[in-house]
Amino acid sequence: ADVKKIAVIAGDGIGPEVVGEALKVMKKTEELFGYQFEFEHGLFGGIAIDEKGTPLPQETLDICKAADAVLLGAVGGPKWDNNSKELRPETGLLGIRKALGLFSNIRPANVFDCLMDASTLKPEVLEGTDLIVVRELTGGIYFGEKFRREGANGQEAVDTCVYNVQEVERIVRQAFEIAQTRRKKLASVDKANVLETSRLWREVVNRIAPEYPDVELEHVLVDNCAMQLLRRPASFDVIVTENMFGDILSDEAAMLTGSIGMLSSASMGEGSFGLYEPVHGSAPDIAGQGISNPIATILSVALMYRLTFGYHEAAQLIEDAVKSVLDAGHRTGDIAVDKSKAIGTTAMGDLIVAAM
Amino acid sequence: ADVKKIAVIAGDGIGPEVVGEALKVMKKTEELFGYQFEFEHGLFGGIAIDEKGTPLPQETLDICKAADAVLLGAVGGPKWDNNSKELRPETGLLGIRKALGLFSNIRPANVFDCLMDASTLKPEVLEGTDLIVVRELTGGIYFGEKFRREGANGQEAVDTCVYNVQEVERIVRQAFEIAQTRRKKLASVDKANVLETSRLWREVVNRIAPEYPDVELEHVLVDNCAMQLLRRPASFDVIVTENMFGDILSDEAAMLTGSIGMLSSASMGEGSFGLYEPVHGSAPDIAGQGISNPIATILSVALMYRLTFGYHEAAQLIEDAVKSVLDAGHRTGDIAVDKSKAIGTTAMGDLIVAAM
Ligand SMILES: CC(C)[C@H](C(=O)O)[C@@H](O)C(=O)O
Ligand SMILES: CC(C)[C@H](C(=O)O)[C@@H](O)C(=O)O
Numbered sequence: 111a112d113v114k115k116i117a118v119i120a121g122d123g124i125g126p127e128v129v130g131e132a133l134k135v136m137k138k139t140e141e142l143f144g145y146q147f148e149f150e151h152g153l154f155g156g157i158a159i160d161e162k163g164t165p166l167p168q169e170t171l172d173i174c175k176a177a178d179a180v181l182l183g184a185v186g187g188p189k190w191d192n193n194s195k196e197l198r199p200e201t202g203l204l205g206i207r208k209a210l211g212l213f214s215n216i217r218p219a220n221v222f223d224c225l226m227d228a229s230t231l232k233p234e235v236l237e238g239t240d241l242i243v244v245r246e247l248t249g250g251i252y253f254g255e256k257f258r259r260e261g262a263n264g265q266e267a268v269d270t271c272v273y274n275v276q277e278v279e280r281i282v283r284q285a286f287e288i289a290q291t292r293r294k295k296l297a298s299v300d301k302a303n304v305l306e307t308s309r310l311w312r313e314v315v316n317r318i319a320p321e322y323p324d325v326e327l328e329h330v331l332v333d334n335c336a337m338q339l340l341r342r343p344a345s346f347d348v349i350v351t352e353n354m355f356g357d358i359l360s361d362e363a364a365m366l367t368g369s370i371g372m373l374s375s376a377s378m379g380e381g382s383f384g385l386y387e388p389v390h391g392s393a394p395d396i397a398g399q400g401i402s403n404p405i406a407t408i409l410s411v412a413l414m415y416r417l418t419f420g421y422h423e424a425a426q427l428i429e430d431a432v433k434s435v436l437d438a439g440h441r442t443g444d445i446a447v448d449k450s451k452a453i454g455t456t457a458m459g460d461l462i463v464a465a466m
Numbered sequence: 467a468d469v470k471k472i473a474v475i476a477g478d479g480i481g482p483e484v485v486g487e488a489l490k491v492m493k494k495t496e497e498l499f500g501y502q503f504e505f506e507h508g509l510f511g512g513i514a515i516d517e518k519g520t521p522l523p524q525e526t527l528d529i530c531k532a533a534d535a536v537l538l539g540a541v542g543g544p545k546w547d548n549n550s551k552e553l554r555p556e557t558g559l560l561g562i563r564k565a566l567g568l569f570s571n572i573r574p575a576n577v578f579d580c581l582m583d584a585s586t587l588k589p590e591v592l593e594g595t596d597l598i599v600v601r602e603l604t605g606g607i608y609f610g611e612k613f614r615r616e617g618a619n620g621q622e623a624v625d626t627c628v629y630n631v632q633e634v635e636r637i638v639r640q641a642f643e644i645a646q647t648r649r650k651k652l653a654s655v656d657k658a659n660v661l662e663t664s665r666l667w668r669e670v671v672n673r674i675a676p677e678y679p680d681v682e683l684e685h686v687l688v689d690n691c692a693m694q695l696l697r698r699p700a701s702f703d704v705i706v707t708e709n710m711f712g713d714i715l716s717d718e719a720a721m722l723t724g725s726i727g728m729l730s731s732a733s734m735g736e737g738s739f740g741l742y743e744p745v746h747g748s749a750p751d752i753a754g755q756g757i758s759n760p761i762a763t764i765l766s767v768a769l770m771y772r773l774t775f776g777y778h779e780a781a782q783l784i785e786d787a788v789k790s791v792l793d794a795g796h797r798t799g800d801i802a803v804d805k806s807k808a809i810g811t812t813a814m815g816d817l818i819v820a821a822m
Contacts, residue, residue, distance in 0.1 A: 198659065230697060231586050235586040251661065252660055267666035268610075268662065273622060274617050277619070301710075304556070305612070310623035336692070336715070336717050337721035341586055354710075357657075358689050358692045358711075362692040365693040366696055
């Protein structure tokens with residue numbers, strides 16, 4: 111049988127709870143579709159700092175490298191926020207991206223009709239919003255040289271933003287290809303009126319664009335994009351941009367949907383390998399209470415099925431099950447209008463499994 | 467008599483029209499308050515490229531340097547978008563900031579009650595939004611070394627982001643001081659979990675914060691700030707951040723108010739010298755039709771009166787006049803609900819002058 115290896119990294123805060131529900135969903139698909147998964151659990155983030163003295167232990171990395179896909183909960187929390195750089199959960203996050211070559215972060219931001227009210231945007235503006243931010247994830251100012259030095263006016267700090275042609279080309283091609291499977295519109299976001307890396311970016315985009323004649327391309331400056339996301343979110347289809355801009359814009363896009371507890375993400379390397387995680391954080395304030403929303407993590411499984419395994423039927427089943435449970439009015443606390451009727455993490459997971 | 471020298475740079479597109487109305491307002495205050503202004507006009511941006519072969523002619527710079535304040539309309543347009551870097555209007559903008567030492571960009575983003583509906587945010591979320599983004603304007607990745615080089619994987623582009631202690635300290639102090647005159651809350655925005663320049667930034671903020679014990683300080687990561695602006699805009703008072711983040715966040719903040727045609731800005735150097743301009747651009751599509759909204763430029767005059775000249779009474783009079791004209795229901799096309807009742811640029815300017 112075709113056994114798929116899944117590295118499971120529950121992480122911190124609500125991570126273990128939401129991952130637990132996602133695993134129930136995966137097991138249900140084993141039953142229904144005859145899939146076979148082998149799960150290997152690894153420590154990562156704050157819990158790894160506590161137990162192993164490093165946010166990204168070598169054995170966790172080995173488990174990930176041996177796997178076909180990684181399912182991640184969430185990492186971080188106030189407990190580790192004041193640690194030195196090497197002992198911070200986010201250092202592990204940057205490390206795992208680089209070590210696994212996850213150069214592409216795919217962040218769908220779509221609106222769930224029944225959650226439209228949760229957005230701070232007017233429903234008529236939000237209606238139909240369904241976009242994907244494709245963020246370059248292993249280059250740019252995140253990974254360039256960083257240092258301090260003495261300058262003419264005292265100490266100074268330096269960060270370096272570097273992109274080469276090949277790094278831009280692979281992420282932009284991926285974005286074009288994703289656009290081809292959707293509404294065929296691509297917005298490439300840069301700051302070409304100021305940055306050299308952005309000018310290189312735009313040159314590469316313009317050079318390869320003719321190979322995707324069916325995709326309508328626009329170049330948008332990053333400041334303008336931050337505005338247009340607010341003004342006309344539904345008009346975007348796929349947005350592709352570099353690491354730092356993508357960090358900001360993907361969070362803005364996520365928040366404007368009002369559905370941040372529902373959004374999944376994929377970080378992809380070469381080939382079909384991917385790391386899947388909810389967009390929301392570890393929410394330490396509600397961890398351990400059994401009230402967190404597992405839907406984003408469950409939908410991350412659907413994304414894994416589509417992008418890594420090509421299990422489209424099962425992915426659709428999961429997405430439909432989520433929708434039907436929501437349509438039936440079930441809500442966890444974060445998305446409930448009437449908080450007194452909110453259900454817990456496990457109850458939500460059970461309902462989704464039952465709906466499958 | 468105390469004659470103040472004003473450099474007037476009308477610029478491109480609707481720049482000349484809106485500046486014309488702002489000058490009428492200034493002349494009205496000469497009459498009412500006995501002020502004396504000497505206006506010197508300079509070419510800048512696209513028109514300077516056309517007439518002088520450079521976006522920032524030396525004589526324009528000299529006029530600005532000899533002045534107490536600069537009033538700028540807007541620059542740029544599609545005509546010059548494909549020019550080489552030295553012949554682009556924005557190169558002039560970056561050049562004038564550096565040449566005049568304008569290290570601080572002050573961008574109020576507040577909501578006009580009567581324009582609340584123009585926002586894509588829900589009124590109940592927007593209500594009470596009144597914030598100022600203080601953006602560092604002559605440092606960071608905008609002005610660091612930029613170049614191309616051959617790397618192991620082909621051509622690469624490099625941008626360098628540099629900040630020294632003194633650059634951070636002067637902008638942060640200014641932000642603390644502005645906060646002291648307002649609701650006494652300061653959000654310092656950085657990406658200290660990734661960038662060395664942000665770690666330096668945060669160190670400086672924390673070091674000087676005790677000197678402003680009356681100001682409540684929070685550190686916000688830039689991605690989180692992009693989200694929180696959408697979720698709780700009214701909770702922000704003053705936001706201080708570096709150049710690139712400020713570019714993105716100040717535009718996001720402006721757009722969410724729905725009042726982009728109404729927002730003014732100041733770019734300040736050492737002392738009281740400042741350059742004042744509307745936030746909106748040159749709007750080439752409607753230039754010359756006499757339908758543009760002069761209010762942002764008129765309010766930039768009020769900002770000039772407050773920040774450069776200490777003419778608080780006149781500033782208040784201008785702001786009150788704008789409010790009363792709006793309250794009486796007068797609207798230019800950009801902010802009119804019923805476009806057929808919209809009035810033109812000159813009519814709006816005249817009404818404001820009359821209301822003074
Ligand atoms: C924690 C941080 C380093 C990380 C990033 O900036 O990439 C996070 O914000 C994200 O978007 O995954
Ligand atoms: C035109 C451009 C160089 C400029 C900037 O990025 O600073 C503009 O966006 C602004 O904010 O004034």
